[in-house]
Amino acid sequence: MSHTMTEVARRAGVSQATVSRVVNKNGYVSADVTALVKRVIEELGYAPAVRRKSKSALATDSNHAANLIVILMLDDSMDANPTLTLAKLRGVEAEASREQMSVAIAKLQVGQPLPPVLGRSDIAGVLLWGQTSDPRLKRSLSQLPTIWLSSHAEAEGHVVLIGNEQAGRIAAEYLLNRGVTRPALLFPAVSHVQYSQRSEGFRFGLHVAGVEGQVISGDADAVAMEKLTHQEQVKAIAELVEKMTLLDDLPDGLFVPDDQITALVYAELRKRLIEPERDIIIISCGNEPAYLLGLHPRPATIDLAPEATGRLAVEHLLRQWRNPEASDRASVVITPQLVVGDE
Numbered sequence: 001m002s003h004t005m006t007e008v009a010r011r012a013g014v015s016q017a018t019v020s021r022v023v024n025k026n027g028y029v030s031a032d033v034t035a036l037v038k039r040v041i042e043e044l045g046y047a048p049a050v051r052r053k054s055k056s057a058l059a060t061d062s063n064h065a066a067n068l069i070v071i072l073m074l075d076d077s078m079d080a081n082p083t084l085t086l087a088k089l090r091g092v093e094a095e096a097s098r099e100q101m102s103v104a105i106a107k108l109q110v111g112q113p114l115p116p117v118l119g120r121s122d123i124a125g126v127l128l129w130g131q132t133s134d135p136r137l138k139r140s141l142s143q144l145p146t147i148w149l150s151s152h153a154e155a156e157g158h159v160v161l162i163g164n165e166q167a168g169r170i171a172a173e174y175l176l177n178r179g180v181t182r183p184a185l186l187f188p189a190v191s192h193v194q195y196s197q198r199s200e201g202f203r204f205g206l207h208v209a210g211v212e213g214q215v216i217s218g219d220a221d222a223v224a225m226e227k228l229t230h231q232e233q234v235k236a237i238a239e240l241v242e243k244m245t246l247l248d249d250l251p252d253g254l255f256v257p258d259d260q261i262t263a264l265v266y267a268e269l270r271k272r273l274i275e276p277e278r279d280i281i282i283i284s285c286g287n288e289p290a291y292l293l294g295l296h297p298r299p300a301t302i303d304l305a306p307e308a309t310g311r312l313a314v315e316h317l318l319r320q321w322r323n324p325e326a327s328d329r330a331s332v333v334i335t336p337q338l339v340v341g342d343e
Contacts, residue, residue: 012040066124073107074130083288091310125317145320168201171255180253184214198257241268259286297342
């Protein structure tokens with residue numbers, strides 16, 4: 001009977017990534033853990049699968065070790081939240097460095113040829129960043145491990161995702177625990193995948209608690225917030241806040257799905273003499289200090305753990321690369337955490 005790396009990891013009490021590093025002699029593992037893993041491998045008679053390459057790769061690159069991870073940007077969503085983007089990239093770089101891998105960032109322009117870097121023979125895998133995939137990718141990346149590094153509309157293949165729906169449920173629970181009886185959701189852009197997921201989680205959390213909430217949204221054809229200029233964003237949020245004030249009963253609790261938008265909401269509320277925390281309890285999402293530090297009182301927010309997302313994405317990408325026989329789709333969801341504000 002053959003055994004798998006999962007069984008070795010379980011018997012040794014370590015992660016599959018640790019077993020992989022011992023087997024492939026790639027990355028640091030302490031001497032004690034290495035000895036333990038090797039002993040379990042011997043006891044189980046585990047035989048690592050040999051990674052298969054295409055004939056062309058064997059002919060042209062037989063002695064060349066893959067040491068490059070490519071981050072492929074499929075749209076401009078990286079620009080929407082620069083703080084979260086940088087944190088996620090820090091996680092990717094830290095794990096790649098620990099694995100002695102290099103990282104390259106490339107962008108796939110609509111209607112343009114694929115980036116030249118994808119033709120390199122030393123690529124271990126590709127991290128995809130965007131909300132939708134380019135139809136050319138499936139064919140061009142068929143021989144490479146891929147992991148989605150962002151939430152997206154077409155969740156094909158392996159994916160490491162921020163828990164956007166769970167963030168919405170956390171927001172609902174927080175407001176209800178604060179005694180809110182008229183909760184509301186500010187939904188500025190229906191075309192935004194992450195906002196949609198957070199919205200669904202929020203409404204589900206209220207539904208489970210038997211509470212009805214208001215949804216304050218813009219035009220059904222609204223453009224995603226990152227496509228708007230700052231002046232256009234201010235105008236869009238002003239219109240939503242004005243719509244909220246015209247409700248028969250002003251909400252006493254509000255979930256805003258992004259810290260950047262929360263900063264704009266604070267300003268618009270105070271123009272209308274509505275004081276955050278005193279008149280309406282607000283919970284935000286993102287835990288981005290650049291937007292929250294100037295807000296008083298500081299609202300509660302939800303930390304989406306972007307750095308952990310980046311680290312796990314690299315870990316799972318390299319697990320695919322080292323174990324191509326494990327072809328089953330894997331979805332890993334990062335658990336967000338509540339960060340309490342000034343109550």
